[in-house]
Amino acid sequence: MNATKPILKALTAIAVLLVLGGCGTRSISNAGYRHGNTYGFRGELNELSVLGVRVNEEVSSKEIAAVLEARDGKFIELKRGEVLAVIQSGARFPDKEMLVSLESLAKLVPLSGVSPEPVRLHGEQNKNREPMRIDKSLRMAAAKGGASKMLVYWGILESASEPEQAAKHLSWVPIAGRIIPDETQHVQIRVKAALIDVATGNWSMLRTEPIQDKRMSSRLTRESSDLKQVLALKEKAYDRFAKDLKERFQLR
Incomplete structure (x- = not known):
C-alpha cells in the first residue's frame, strides 16, 4: 500500500498539470520565464552517452x-568527505x-555539463549522427x-497556468489589469542523477x-514571480536530494 502512494501523488500532479492551461516543460539549466532563455543553451547531456552506451x-x-x-x-559506495565531481547537465557550472x-x-x-557542439553539415545539424559517447x-x-x-544530474520544470476568473473582470481597466494578481502558476520540479565510479564506470x-509549488502573479510581476518560484523550488529539490543521498549511503 505504501509503495502506491508516490505513484498516486505523481499521477495526481500530472492530472492537475493537464487540466490547467499554458502547460510547459523546461530544463533546470534553461529555466528562463515561459520557454527558457535559449540563447547560449546547447541542450542536455545525453544520458546514455554519459553512461557509456552506444x-x-x-x-x-x-x-x-x-x-x-x-x-x-x-x-x-559514497563515503563522507570523498572527492565528488559534480556536473549539471546543460550548465557551465552546477x-x-x-x-x-x-x-x-x-x-x-x-x-x-555543456553538451559538445553538434556536428553541422552546411550549417545544419546532422540528425543522423550518433550521440557522442563522453563517459570516458x-x-x-x-x-x-x-x-x-x-555525480551527473538532470532536472526539469513542468508548469501550468490557471487564470483567476475574478480578476479577469478588471482586466479592461488598463492600470488595475496590470497590477492585480490574475494568474496562478503551478510548477513541479523533478531531479535525477547518476552516481558514477570514476575508476570502473559503474x-x-x-x-x-x-x-510542487503554486504562486499568484499579475502581468507586471509575472516574470519576477516565476524566477522566485523556480529558485525556491530548486533549493527545496536540491536539499531533498542531498538528504536522500545522505540516507541512501548512510553518510553520518
Whole structure:
C-alpha cells in the first residue's frame, strides 16, 4: 500500500498539470520565464552517452552476463568527505543551491555539463549522427581533479497556468489589469542523477520525489514571480536530494 502512494501523488500532479492551461516543460539549466532563455543553451547531456552506451553497438548476451557477474554484490559506495565531481547537465557550472546542499557531505569538484557542439553539415545539424559517447572523457576530467566519484544530474520544470476568473473582470481597466494578481502558476520540479565510479564506470541512478509549488502573479510581476518560484523550488529539490543521498549511503 505504501509503495502506491508516490505513484498516486505523481499521477495526481500530472492530472492537475493537464487540466490547467499554458502547460510547459523546461530544463533546470534553461529555466528562463515561459520557454527558457535559449540563447547560449546547447541542450542536455545525453544520458546514455554519459553512461557509456552506444545505441548502435552490438552487445552479446555473454557480455551482459559477464558484466552482471562482475557487479554481483558490488554496489556503488559514497563515503563522507570523498572527492565528488559534480556536473549539471546543460550548465557551465552546477547551481549554487546544489553545491551548498552537497558541500557538507563531500569535497566537491564542479565541472561543466555543456553538451559538445553538434556536428553541422552546411550549417545544419546532422540528425543522423550518433550521440557522442563522453563517459570516458568525463571520468578522465574527474580523475585529474582527484575525484573518485562523479555525480551527473538532470532536472526539469513542468508548469501550468490557471487564470483567476475574478480578476479577469478588471482586466479592461488598463492600470488595475496590470497590477492585480490574475494568474496562478503551478510548477513541479523533478531531479535525477547518476552516481558514477570514476575508476570502473559503474553507476547507480538516484532520483527524488517531485516537489510542487503554486504562486499568484499579475502581468507586471509575472516574470519576477516565476524566477522566485523556480529558485525556491530548486533549493527545496536540491536539499531533498542531498538528504536522500545522505540516507541512501548512510553518510553520518
